[in-house]
Amino acid sequence: MEFKKIAVAMAVSVGLGASSVMAATDGTIGETSNGNFDINFQKGTVARIWGLGDFNLTDANVAATPATEDICIYSNKAANSNTYQLEIASTNSFRLVGSGSDASTFVDYDIKVEGLGIGNGSLDNASVNHGTDANVTSQAGNHLDAGALASQPDPSIACTGENAQISVWLPASVASLAGGAFSDTVTLTITPQ
Structure with missing residues (x-):
């Protein structure tokens, strides 16, 4: 059986001029697996x-x-x-x-x-x-x-x-x-x- 590695990076950005550096990490295969991602919010000055x-x-x-x-x-x-x-x-x-x-x-x-x-x-x-x-x-x-x-x-x-x-x-x-x-x-x- 062949496993294909699929990289999925999630970032949620809300606001005016929001920008984020993707720092998501995928989990590895095993009995448990964990991955992480950042959630960013930038509110514009009004x-x-x-x-x-x-x-x-x-x-x-x-x-x-x-x-x-x-x-x-x-x-x-x-x-x-x-x-x-x-x-x-x-x-x-x-x-x-x-x-x-x-x-x-x-x-x-x-x-x-x-x-x-x-x-x-x-x-x-x-x-x-x-x-x-x-x-x-x-x-x-x-x-x-x-x-x-x-x-x-x-x-x-x-x-x-x-x-x-x-x-x-x-x-x-x-x-x-x-x-x-x-x-x-x-x-x-x-x-x-």
């Missing part, structure tokens, strides 16, 4: 920002009384601390631009995103000198933290347990601005660090 809303500013939203919005930020990079890079990008270089016949008129504004509750750190456009840095369209910083993984908002449901806050305010000179509609679009991008 992030989410949600709970955002549009800001409808008034003359009252100057530095002392900014308009605010509490938001949720999630990152699963680590169990105890989840630092992330935040980029604040503005379509109009941190200026609210007039529409229609007011298209050449603009209002500078300031924006800040900071940790709330379990969140830590902050980033703002304070280093942008509106008068000379008119082409600056984004600011980025690496010193923000979404908090411990177990305490962060659940990214699969509506934003509750907010861990960051956005503040937007206008210069005091807005009081003397002629009437009109002004807008900008801001994009926040978070990247786990």
Whole structure:
């Protein structure tokens, strides 16, 4: 009788970008036989920002009384601390631009995103000198933290347990601005660090 040796290697991999080195060992023939194999799991790092809303500013939203919005930020990079890079990008270089016949008129504004509750750190456009840095369209910083993984908002449901806050305010000179509609679009991008 001829025995044929059949090598079967088993590896189970689940997750994003999972990779494994096959280390399976087949058993040999005998009264008992044992073999072994590895089971590997690699979970990808993900992030989410949600709970955002549009800001409808008034003359009252100057530095002392900014308009605010509490938001949720999630990152699963680590169990105890989840630092992330935040980029604040503005379509109009941190200026609210007039529409229609007011298209050449603009209002500078300031924006800040900071940790709330379990969140830590902050980033703002304070280093942008509106008068000379008119082409600056984004600011980025690496010193923000979404908090411990177990305490962060659940990214699969509506934003509750907010861990960051956005503040937007206008210069005091807005009081003397002629009437009109002004807008900008801001994009926040978070990247786990």
